[in-house]
């Protein structure tokens with residue numbers, strides 16, 4: 001199978017950079033459902049533009065290229081050990097080329113493997129079948145949406161919905177609750193794979209397998225088909241919207257499967273996937289490993305966005321770093337800003353570090369960007385950022401307030417919002433939380449005009465290092481201001497009330 005590694009490298013590259021045809025069709029519909037002049041509509045336009053840019057440049061759609069998860073069918077007799085070796089080779093090469101971010105971290109030492117290979121990475125599921133070719137499906141699902149997966153054990157009590165019994169009505173409630181609890185944090189608009197039954201392990205596995213179904217198929221089980229339709233008919237009444245900004249569209253797909261269960265257990269497992277729904281497949285020649293045909297991939301994808309540039313409304317506010325307290329106090333929840341100047345990336349490792357040490361740069365009046373970019377060196381040895389969307393901010397909640405206070409930070413950029421402690425710190429010390437559009441890695445990489453420096457590269461690895469980025473017109477929405485207002489709190493509360501209307505409490 002001399003062509004196998006190359007075929008797999010193509011599969012990985014295309015999956016990370018090119019959206020499946022069925023997902024494109026679904027997002028195309030979603031894009032028409034919001035007013036382009038409101039926050040959610042503008043965010044959707046940016047998402048569309050980002051998908052186009054990623055495809056044209058063959059660069060990652062989202063900087064979190066996720067956990068590579070392979071679902072493979074082989075004819076009897078195919079050497080699975082050789083296939084595994086070829087997958088590893090292709091993963092290492094794709095990482096070197098910047099198509100995958102180095103995402104595999106040793107859970108004991110915290111060290112990044114640097115090449116996406118390690119215990120449990122990548123995930124490979126083999127099965128045999130009676131066809132005469134190899135099928136390889138690849139799912140790249142990032143951490144932000146993976147963290148919003150949820151498993152219910154029925155019967156249970158659900159916030160806003162009351163009791164969920166061991167029947168389809170109880171399952172329906174769990175699915176609605178799963179969408180509500182994710183809010184915008186899994187980078188809505190989102191899509192669900194659901195498994196009714198199984199055990200805790202097989203339930204999640206089967207829920208993810210549902211994400212391998214084309215979004216526009218019809219469930220062969222009429223009962224589940226009806227349940228899928230029911231979820232899709234009501235989920236968007238929640239009003240969570242794109243990125244949790246509020247709006248008409250929250251969910252763009254729901255696929256439900258079922259497994260037998262033990263009489264004592266009744267699990268409902270929900271795999272939440274974000275708008276950056278990356279899944280492609282190939283059918284391979286079992287002798288050579290050459291690609292015979294692609295699955296889910298469109299030969300010549302049409303553009304999703306209406307325009308080629310940043311979709312502006314004319315109401316955006318321009319800010320340049322360093323920021324003053326006065327700059328920040330003027331901002332109110334709902335304002336859209338275009339930020340220019342130098343900003344500093346910081347994720348979990350940096351926040352933990354700054355709790356106990358000084359910063360390598362003076363952060364007074366500066367902006368911290370919750371972002372783990374994809375960065376590669378060009379031919380001259382200069383760093384180039386090839387993907388740079390925001391990561392989930394809530395992980396930094398235990399640290400952020402102290403760091404704002406100690407270092408005099410004026411703005412935090414991230415996604416999904418933060419908690420009460422940070423909100424209080426924004427108020428006390430004059431700072432603001434800016435919600436960037438989650439996953440829009442190409443759109444934000446385009447805003448980076450220069451990498452001015454990097455700290456802790458050796459110690460923390462590329463995603464966790466502190467990158468000093470000069471940016472121009474980085475767009476983000478003020479979702480938490482210095483006056484104690486949080487859009488996230490408002491949307492969570494209102495969508496909770498909507499949840500009660502959709503499926504009344506018993």
Ligand code: SF4
Pocket residue numbers: 062063064065066141142143144145146185186187274275276389390391438439440
């Ligand atoms: S779009 Fe958001 S949730 Fe999805 S992989 Fe990217 S950062 Fe994670």
